[in-house]
Every structure is written in structure tokens, then in C-alpha cells.
Amino acid sequence: xxxxxxxxxxxxxxxxxxxxxxxxxxxxxxxxxxxxxxxxxxxxxxxxxxxxxxxxxxxxxxxxxxxxxxxxxxxxxxxxxxxxxxxxxxxxxxxxxxxxxxxxxxxxxxxxxxxxxxxxxxxxxxxxxxxxxxxxxxxxxxxxxxxxxxxxxxxxxxxxxxxxxxxxxxxxxxxxxxxxxxxxxxxxxxxxxxxxxxxxxxxxxxxxxxxxxxxxxxxxxxxxxxxxxxxxxxxxxxxxxxxxxxxxxxxxxxxxxxxxxxxxxxxxxxxxxxxxxxxxxxxxxxxxxxxxxxxxxxxxxxxxxxxxxxxxxxxxxxxxxxxxxxxxxxxxxxxxxxxxxxxxxxxxxxxxxxxxxxxxxxxxxxxxxxxxxxxxxxxx
Numbered sequence: 001x002x003x004x005x006x007x008x009x010x011x012x013x014x015x016x017x018x019x020x021x022x023x024x025x026x027x028x029x030x031x032x033x034x035x036x037x038x039x040x041x042x043x044x045x046x047x048x049x050x051x052x053x054x055x056x057x058x059x060x061x062x063x064x065x066x067x068x069x070x071x072x073x074x075x076x077x078x079x080x081x082x083x084x085x086x087x088x089x090x091x092x093x094x095x096x097x098x099x100x101x102x103x104x105x106x107x108x109x110x111x112x113x114x115x116x117x118x119x120x121x122x123x124x125x126x127x128x129x130x131x132x133x134x135x136x137x138x139x140x141x142x143x144x145x146x147x148x149x150x151x152x153x154x155x156x157x158x159x160x161x162x163x164x165x166x167x168x169x170x171x172x173x174x175x176x177x178x179x180x181x182x183x184x185x186x187x188x189x190x191x192x193x194x195x196x197x198x199x200x201x202x203x204x205x206x207x208x209x210x211x212x213x214x215x216x217x218x219x220x221x222x223x224x225x226x227x228x229x230x231x232x233x234x235x236x237x238x239x240x241x242x243x244x245x246x247x248x249x250x251x252x253x254x255x256x257x258x259x260x261x262x263x264x265x266x267x268x269x270x271x272x273x274x275x276x277x278x279x280x281x282x283x284x285x286x287x288x289x290x291x292x293x294x295x296x297x298x299x300x301x302x303x304x305x306x307x308x309x310x311x312x313x314x315x316x317x318x319x320x321x322x323x324x325x326x327x328x329x330x331x332x333x334x335x336x337x338x339x340x341x342x343x344x345x346x347x348x349x350x351x352x353x354x355x356x357x358x359x360x361x362x363x364x365x366x367x368x369x370x371x372x373x374x375x376x377x378x379x380x
Contacts, residue, residue, distance in 0.1 A: 025060045025317065025326040027051075028081030029306070030092030035069025036195050039250050040221045041094040043291075043303030044116060050290055051310035056318035058326060067093055074098035075105070082109045088326055089335055091309040092116065094302070096168040096220065099133075106132045110329055112336045114312060116305030118220050118245050119167040120175075123359040134312065134339050135360040136305040138267075138349065138367055140175045142360075143244050146265035146367055147216065148179045150380075154239060156214045158188045160207040162200075162227045163218035165192040172218035172243060188212050195223040200230040207231070214238050220245035221302075225254045232258040239263065244367075248300035252375060262372045263380060267301040267349045270370055274379040279346035280365065283311070287348050304348035312352065315345055 029048050032041030048064045063085050067074035074093040081087045082105060089112040093099050096119040103122065106113040107129035115122045120139040123130055151159070159180060163169025169192055180187055188210040191203035204227065207215060215238060217227045224246035231240065240262055242251075247266035252259055268275045269284050287307050291299040316338035323337075324330025342354040342361060350366025369380035 025055070025058050026085060026087045027060060027062050027310075027313065028078075028085060028087035028090040028092075029062055029064040030067055030074055030077045030081070030090065030094070030098075031064065031306070032069040032074075032094035032098075033066040035067075036223075037069045037095050037221050039248060039300065040302045041066070041069065043299040044092070044094055044306040046295055047291065047299065047303040047306040047310075049294065050287065050307060052314040055314040056321045058317070058321065060314075060317075063087065067095075067098060069095060071095065071098040071101050075101055078102040078105055082106075082111055086327055087111065088332055089114065089313055091306055091313075096122070097166045100167050103129050103133055110332050110336075112332060112339060114309035114339075116302065116309060117168075118243070119171045120360070121167045121171045126357055126359070130359070131340075131356070132336060133359060134309075134354065136308045136312070136347070136349070137360070138244060138362045139360045140171055140243070141179070142362055142364075143265045143367055144172070144175045144179050146364075146369060147241055147243075147263075148176075148183050148185070150263060150265075150369060151185060151214060151241070152183055154214075156185055156239070158186050158210070158212045158214075160189040160191075160210060160212035160215040161187055161218065162191045162193070162203060162207060162215065164220070164223055165194055168220050168245065169218050172216075176216065176218075193219075193223075193227070195219070197226070200226050201234075203227070204230040204234055204236075208234055208236060212238060214241060216241045216243070218243050218245065221248065222250060222254060225251060225259075228262070229255055229258040244301070247370075248302065249298075250300070252372065252377070257375075259372045260375070264370055265367045266370055267304065267366070268368050269299075269301045269304055269348055270377040271368060271379045275368060278365075280348070280350050283346045284348040301349070308347035308349055308352070311347055312339060312342060312345065315342060 031045040033045040065077040189207040242264040244266040319338035320334035323334025352361040354361040
């Protein structure tokens with residue numbers, strides 16, 4: 001039986017322990033480590049182990065959940081992290097459609113969301129809800145502008161467009177329509193497909209009937225492969241362009257010879273040995289080397305998007321701690337405000353400069369022109 005003298009001591013100790021536990025910064029992570037976009041989600045989930053474990057003198061604890069590439073499951077995971085785990089910020093989900101579906105919950109709860117997704121629609125146009133979202137990939141227009149410039153150099157006058165029937169492909173269609181028109185390039189065919197489709201014959205034939213000088217495929221992860229292999233199998237001889245959604249080594253492996261000569265604008269991570277030295281290159285090299293040492297193979301650029309999210313949060317946490325303690329609305333709001341003030345922070349993808357209008361923050365340093373030569377990525 002506890003003595004009356006000992007009981008208050010134990011109660012004080014328990015209270016101190018509870019407060020210490022509450023002081024930990026809790027970051028939720030939602031990735032698609034299984035399912036159709038696992039090629040994107042696996043390196044993102046693996047990267048969680050490499051994220052900063054402290055910032056501003058406080059420990060950071062990560063709670064990682066898998067949404068199985070299902071937008072509905074992503075919503076459930078996201079709400080669990082907010083309602084049950086009381087996280088201070090969330091990294092994810094992996095998929096563009098899933099990310100679009102959880103923005104309202106981030107906004108309603110006042111929880112900063114760092115989206116490692118392709119579509120710029122998660123942050124553009126800026127709205128009261130989207131002010132809680134920050135994007136760790138290059139916006140579509142930044143990548144598209146580089147592709148259009150390359151097309152002009154190569155004399156492309158007509159263009160076919162094949163994209164996924166989701167926010168990623170839809171936003172690319174919108175962006176390319178405007179930029180191509182200004183550049184004097186006519187889009188002569190626009191086709192879409194579902195990521196889970198097993199045939200692209202119909203869409204490819206419709207594009208081939210217009211005989212375009214080039215074709216742009218706007219699809220993320222493994223879904224970027226089938227449109228290209230189908231076009232090649234049907235005898236298309238023109239130039240094929242891809243977006244940064246295809247910037248992963250499995251694209252080369254799955255597409256084989258059909259990927260030869262592909263041109264895309266993407267992260268320097270694909271061609272680190274060929275780009276000039278910079279703070280971003282140093283960050284990317286450290287990430288790639290550490291990931292490779294742990295997992296035995298280099299990460300896809302999509303993993304770098306999660307790594308950068310961790311760096312952005314680490315950079316913002318000290319300022320947020322001045323506004324409130326972890327676990328409070330004041331801390332989360334302070335975190336959002338600090339993220340929006342990020343200046344010249346090097347990441348694996350480039351350099352971040354956030355503003356109230358720009359929650360991606362990349363400039364031309366966040367992209368390089370790349371081609372596929374002899375089955376490997378090469379700086380163009």
C-alpha cells in the first residue's frame with residue numbers, strides 16, 4: 001500500500017511525464033505504400049526513417065499510415081491522424097486525387113499539410129482552404145514551360161496529349177493548352193485514361209490519326225509507361241515527352257526500349273553526377289547516399305518530396321514554438337505561418353522560397369532537362 005507521503009511524489013512524476021510526452025512534436029505521414037501507385041508510395045514511406053528526429057530542442061515523432069492507393073482510405077487515415085493522434089502536421093497523401101480529397105480536413109482542423117504530389121491543383125488557385133497546404137514538388141507550369149521551350153527548339157508545331165483522368169492529368173491539360181497556344185503549338189489530340197486501365201489501344205490510335213509532331217504523356221508513376229509503349233508498338237516515330245511524374249527508374253525498366261529518346265523536365269536527382277555543385281545538390285546527394293545505404297538501392301525522386309517536407313518542417317518549427325506548444329492550435333498556426341516564410345532553403349528537388357501566393361516555392365533551380373539514352377537518364 002502506498003504511503004501518503006509517496007503518493008504526491010508519484011503523481012507529480014506522472015504529471016511531468018505526461019507533459020513531456022505531450023511536448024513531442026507529432027507529424028503524421030500518409031503514403032501509398034501498396035496499391036496501384038506503390039512505385040510512388042514505397043520510397044516515400046521508406047523515407048520517413050530518414051526524417052529529422054528533433055527541431056528547436058523538441059523531439060519529433062512520426063506516425064506513418066498506408067492508404068493502399070485508395071482516396072477513400074486516405075481520407076480515413078488523414079482524419080485519424082487529426083482526430084485521434086492530434087498531430088501537428090501531416091505529410092501526404094502520395095496521390096493527387098487523394099490529396100485533393102483531404103484539403104478540407106486540413107483546413108477545418110488548422111493542420112498544415114505538406115503534399116508530395118504532382119498536381120498543382122492542391123495549391124492553385126490559392127483559396128482559404130489551400131492556405132494550409134504546401135507542395136513539395138514542382139508546379140506543373142514550371143515543368144511545362146521547360147518542355148514548351150524544348151519543343152520550340154525542336155520545331156514542334158503539332159502536339160498530342162495523353163493524360164490520366166484525374167487531377168494530375170486534368171491540370172496538365174489546362175496548363176499545356178495555354179502555354180502551347182502562346183508558343184504557336186497546336187494541340188491536335190487530347191486523350192485520357194484511368195490509371196488501372198490495361199489497354200491504351202483506342203486512345204493511342206486516335207492520337208496517331210492526327211499525326212502529331214510530338215506527344216506529351218501526363219501521368220504519374222507506373223501509369224506513365226503504357227501510353228508510351230503502346231504508341232511505340234503502333235509505330236509512332238515522333239518525339240515523346242513526359243512530365244516529372246515519370247521521373248523514376250522503374251519507368252526505364254518497365255518501358256524498356258520504348259523509353260529511349262524520351263525527354264522530360266524533372267528533378268536533378270535523376271542526374272546528380274552531371275549537374276553543377278550547389279547546396280541543393282549537396283542535400284540531394286546526402287539523401288540519396290543515406291537511403292541507398294539503408295535500403296540497398298537509390299530512391300525515386302518521389303521519396304525526395306517527403307524528405308524535403310521533413311526539412312521544411314524542421315526549418316519552420318523553431319518559429320512555431322514561439323507561438324505555442326506542440327499539440328496546440330497556436331503551434332499549428334505558427335507552423336503554417338513559418339512554412340509560408342521559407343526563404344532560400346535547399347532541398348533535394350531545388351530551392352524553396354514560399355510566399356502567401358506560392359506554396360510550392362520552386363524556381364528554375366527546381367528542374368533540369370533530361371533524356372533517356374542507352375537505357376539511362378542523361379542530362380539533355
